[in-house]
Amino acid sequence: MATSATSPAAIPPTSPGTSSATRRAQMRSALQAAGMLPVLILLAIGFHLAGGHRFLTAQNLSIVAQQASINIVLATGMTFVILTGGIDLSVGSILAASAMVALMTSLSATVAWLAIPACLGAGLLIGLGNGALIAWAGLPPFIVTLGSLTAVRGLARLLGEDKTIFNADLSFAWIGNDGLHVLPGVVLPWLAIIALAVVLAAWYVLRRTVLGVRIYAVGGNMSAARLAGINVGLVLMFVYGVSGLLAGLGGVMSSARLYAANGLQLGQSYELDAIAAVILGGTSFVGGIGSIWGTLIGGLIIAVLSNGLILMGVSDIWQFIVKGLVIIGAVALDRLRQKGNART
Amino acid sequence: MRGISKSFPGIKALSDVALIAHAGEILALMGENGAGKSTLMKILSGAYRADPGGEIMVAGQPISIQGPRDARDAGIAIIYQELALAPNLTVAENIHLGNEPMLVGGRLDRSEMRESCRPVLERLGAPFGPDTLVATLSIAEQQMVEIARALFRKARILVLDEPTTALSSRETDRLFALVRQLRSEGIALIYISHRMAEIYELADRVSVLRDGQYVGTLEREEITSDALVRMMVGRDMSSFYMKSHDDAGARGEPVLSVDGLTDGGRRVHPCSFTLHAGEVLGLAGLVGAGRTELARLVFGADPARGGSMTLKGQPFAPAGPADAIASGVVYLTEDRKALGLFLDMTCQTNIVLDVIERDAGFLGRLNLRRAGERARNAFGAMRVRAAGTAVNVGSLSGGNQQKVLLSRLLESGPAVLILDEPTRGVDVGAKSEIYRIIDSLAKKGMAILMISSELPEIIGVCDRVLVMREGRIAGEVGGPGEPAPTQHAIMTLAAADAAA
Numbered sequence: 001m002a003t004s005a006t007s008p009a010a011i012p013p014t015s016p017g018t019s020s021a022t023r024r025a026q027m028r029s030a031l032q033a034a035g036m037l038p039v040l041i042l043l044a045i046g047f048h049l050a051g052g053h054r055f056l057t058a059q060n061l062s063i064v065a066q067q068a069s070i071n072i073v074l075a076t077g078m079t080f081v082i083l084t085g086g087i088d089l090s091v092g093s094i095l096a097a098s099a100m101v102a103l104m105t106s107l108s109a110t111v112a113w114l115a116i117p118a119c120l121g122a123g124l125l126i127g128l129g130n131g132a133l134i135a136w137a138g139l140p141p142f143i144v145t146l147g148s149l150t151a152v153r154g155l156a157r158l159l160g161e162d163k164t165i166f167n168a169d170l171s172f173a174w175i176g177n178d179g180l181h182v183l184p185g186v187v188l189p190w191l192a193i194i195a196l197a198v199v200l201a202a203w204y205v206l207r208r209t210v211l212g213v214r215i216y217a218v219g220g221n222m223s224a225a226r227l228a229g230i231n232v233g234l235v236l237m238f239v240y241g242v243s244g245l246l247a248g249l250g251g252v253m254s255s256a257r258l259y260a261a262n263g264l265q266l267g268q269s270y271e272l273d274a275i276a277a278v279i280l281g282g283t284s285f286v287g288g289i290g291s292i293w294g295t296l297i298g299g300l301i302i303a304v305l306s307n308g309l310i311l312m313g314v315s316d317i318w319q320f321i322v323k324g325l326v327i328i329g330a331v332a333l334d335r336l337r338q339k340g341n342a343r344t
Numbered sequence: 345m346r347g348i349s350k351s352f353p354g355i356k357a358l359s360d361v362a363l364i365a366h367a368g369e370i371l372a373l374m375g376e377n378g379a380g381k382s383t384l385m386k387i388l389s390g391a392y393r394a395d396p397g398g399e400i401m402v403a404g405q406p407i408s409i410q411g412p413r414d415a416r417d418a419g420i421a422i423i424y425q426e427l428a429l430a431p432n433l434t435v436a437e438n439i440h441l442g443n444e445p446m447l448v449g450g451r452l453d454r455s456e457m458r459e460s461c462r463p464v465l466e467r468l469g470a471p472f473g474p475d476t477l478v479a480t481l482s483i484a485e486q487q488m489v490e491i492a493r494a495l496f497r498k499a500r501i502l503v504l505d506e507p508t509t510a511l512s513s514r515e516t517d518r519l520f521a522l523v524r525q526l527r528s529e530g531i532a533l534i535y536i537s538h539r540m541a542e543i544y545e546l547a548d549r550v551s552v553l554r555d556g557q558y559v560g561t562l563e564r565e566e567i568t569s570d571a572l573v574r575m576m577v578g579r580d581m582s583s584f585y586m587k588s589h590d591d592a593g594a595r596g597e598p599v600l601s602v603d604g605l606t607d608g609g610r611r612v613h614p615c616s617f618t619l620h621a622g623e624v625l626g627l628a629g630l631v632g633a634g635r636t637e638l639a640r641l642v643f644g645a646d647p648a649r650g651g652s653m654t655l656k657g658q659p660f661a662p663a664g665p666a667d668a669i670a671s672g673v674v675y676l677t678e679d680r681k682a683l684g685l686f687l688d689m690t691c692q693t694n695i696v697l698d699v700i701e702r703d704a705g706f707l708g709r710l711n712l713r714r715a716g717e718r719a720r721n722a723f724g725a726m727r728v729r730a731a732g733t734a735v736n737v738g739s740l741s742g743g744n745q746q747k748v749l750l751s752r753l754l755e756s757g758p759a760v761l762i763l764d765e766p767t768r769g770v771d772v773g774a775k776s777e778i779y780r781i782i783d784s785l786a787k788k789g790m791a792i793l794m795i796s797s798e799l800p801e802i803i804g805v806c807d808r809v810l811v812m813r814e815g816r817i818a819g820e821v822g823g824p825g826e827p828a829p830t831q832h833a834i835m836t837l838a839a840a841d842a843a844a
Binding site: 208209210211212213216217220221223224225226227228229230231288289 | 643645664665666667668669670675677682683684685686687688689693697698700701704707708709710712752
């Protein structure tokens with residue numbers, strides 16, 4: 001009974017709804033942008049404390065950056081694809097095949113300088129193949145890229161006759177093993193710089209160009225995009241092409257690091273780490289929602305987890321288990337957030 | 345049923361409706377689109393729950409319908425226009441669906457399943473057996489499977505929701521014979537239809553709904569076309585509508601001429617009309633008459649299979665929506681959430697989407713400053729009520745969402761605006777604002793084609809009305825030198841039987 005007396009006063013005045021709605025919207029978008037950043041920071045601090053203060057050192061962080069970079073490049077391509085509501089399972093295989101192309105070209109006497117363009121071109125070509133099947137033949141992305149996951153892996157093995165190709169004098173090996181000496185003792189690995197540049201370029205395309213708006217539009221509502229006169233097929237071609245191109249870039253990066261490529265082992269299950277990074281970054285599997293910064297953080301979380309668990313001496317069996325659980329937890333979070341995003 | 349009400353957020357869909365169906369009788373239920381027929385039937389079937397206060401009685405016993413299972417237990421079965429069968433299963437499997445006979449250990453009793461539905465199929469004179477795959481049956485035969493399923497579950501009340509829309513005339517005759525047979529077996533039938541001829545032929549009584557209210561019931565001998573139309577549309581027109589643009593006398597030049605446009609006879613038979621500058625041309629008709637399909641052909645969203653169009657004197661054959669938009673023809677979809685808006689994107693992006701390419705700089709660099717201006721101007725012109733242009737459009741009310749979508753179409757500066765149910769799901773206040781916007785656009789010389797199922801709206805807003813029926817333009821009312829359109833004239837054209 002006592003509560004009923006207060007209820008009339010509790011009714012809010014007529015229209016501050018607008019300002020509180022803005023604030024709520026701002027909060028929500030800030031939360032989405034920040035997303036997993038606190039998790040990343042907490043993980044880093046946790047590993048530092050639990051791992052005998054070896055984690056947060058310039059040297060180790062540079063290793064983490066290097067380890068994260070290839071996955072972040074793949075995950076950037078994956079972000080484009082998942083934003084349209086699709087998926088690209090073939091990036092690991094494309095990486096292997098294009099690395100084979102890079103190594104084989106680098107060993108030729110006449111066209112060795114073409115190694116990097118050939119590698120990128122191979123990735124782009126396979127990606128466009130995926131895109132064509134999805135956009136023009138209308139096949140489901142999962143099935144198309146599942147098929148090319150297998151077929152392109154076979155192609156990679158075929159290229160090197162199922163052997164590892166070495167090149168001890170690989171002309172672009174500096175990409176994988178050198179860095180920018182920013183301060184005495186502090187080296188920024190070229191791999192990390194490339195990954196960062198890719199992320200920045202992706203941000204520009206997604207947020208500052210017409211194409212970016214159309215990618216979000218296609219993922220957000222494909223039928224409405226069609227009716228709005230957007231060439232949906234072209235957008236899909238673009239995202240799968242980019243994913244392939246960046247997988248090719250991943251091929252350059254990993255062959256540069258290893259001076260070698262192997263069609264069977266290179267890039268095995270890389271697609272899963274890339275998808276995990278995108279999902280951890282808060283990009284919705286349904287499409288239309290997500291950001292490249294989230295993917296960057298997601299990729300870093302995966303690298304920090306691997307590196308930190310190794311520092312702590314956790315066996316690699318447990319590393320698998322922990323990483324898997326983290327991914328499931330992140331998807332659960334994604335669901336929660338979507339539920340919070342009330343639509344009318 | 346007595347005192348049935350149903351409210352949706354913002355709308356009262358049904359208020360205090362009563363309906364009595366007797367065993368061994370065919371009760372026809374009529375009403376305009378949106379009169380509440382479907383809502384009432386969904387309450388009866390348990391798909392919706394009625395507001396507290398009403399009561400439903402079956403055979404003198406009050407029953408409570410909380411969900412589909414309650415309705416089924418009470419012997420109520422509904423056969424919707426869209427059939428609810430699993431096409432990949434057999435007839436017997438569909439009839440038993442959700443209620444499969446089991447052997448010990450949970451194994452499916454296939455022979456029992458097959459044999460138990462044979463009698464009911466024979467009773468209906470079905471030309472197929474229990475093992476036939478549903479996907480191989482015609483629509484009429486699939487309907488028969490649904491009826492068989494209802495009878496198999498001992499239904500005493502059978503609702504048929506526009507069962508003849510997809511049937512040929514011979515199939516319709518067969519269905520009528522079946523309906524009469526069920527009547528003689530003592531089943532109460534509720535028959536929903538728009539077609540007068542069917543009502544004459546079948547109905548023992550007709551009940552009419554209008555705007556969610558029960559209007560009345562006619563006995564068999566009282567049923568006339570005039571009486572029904574009057575009951576269905578007879579309401580006063582408010583001064584809600586705004587028409588300050590020139591109508592009759594001085595309309596502008598022809599802008600869009602459509603000549604024999606068709607999709608090959610699937611949903612749209614050859615249609616011809618001319619749309620003038622500064623005119624609001626209504627496109628009326630019942631649901632399923634082919635109005636949206638015709639609009640989509642004009643917009644290039646579906647490929648035309650015949651006919652031609654001229655736009656401002658030039659041949660116009662859009663290869664797709666992009667083409668139509670570039671030529672100055674835009675289309676406001678009837679389903680703004682599924683086909684119009686990008687709910688997870690901001691109002692600003694939604695508004696400028698059609699013109700971002702035009703505004704963009706080198707290599708498609710977005711002109712965010714220009715986009716912001718456009719969005720703010722549109723918010724002002726349309727009086728969109730939202731926290732700001734950066735808010736996601738999905739968080740706005742229906743009326744404001746519609747204004748955002750309309751803004752997007754207008755940004756490209758179209759010559760022809762096609763509006764498909766522009767006030768659907770929009771509250772009353774926003775409705776009159778949308779009418780005001782349509783009026784001012786016509787005054788500025790835009791050529792507007794407006795599809796609407798609400799007759800008062802069509803009459804209040806449009807200068808001239810085309811009426812479609814079964815994929816054809818059945819006639820035209822209003823226009824210069826003609827008497828103003830009336831609801832009666834439109835309904836007569838829209839609902840008249842093809843033979844009449």
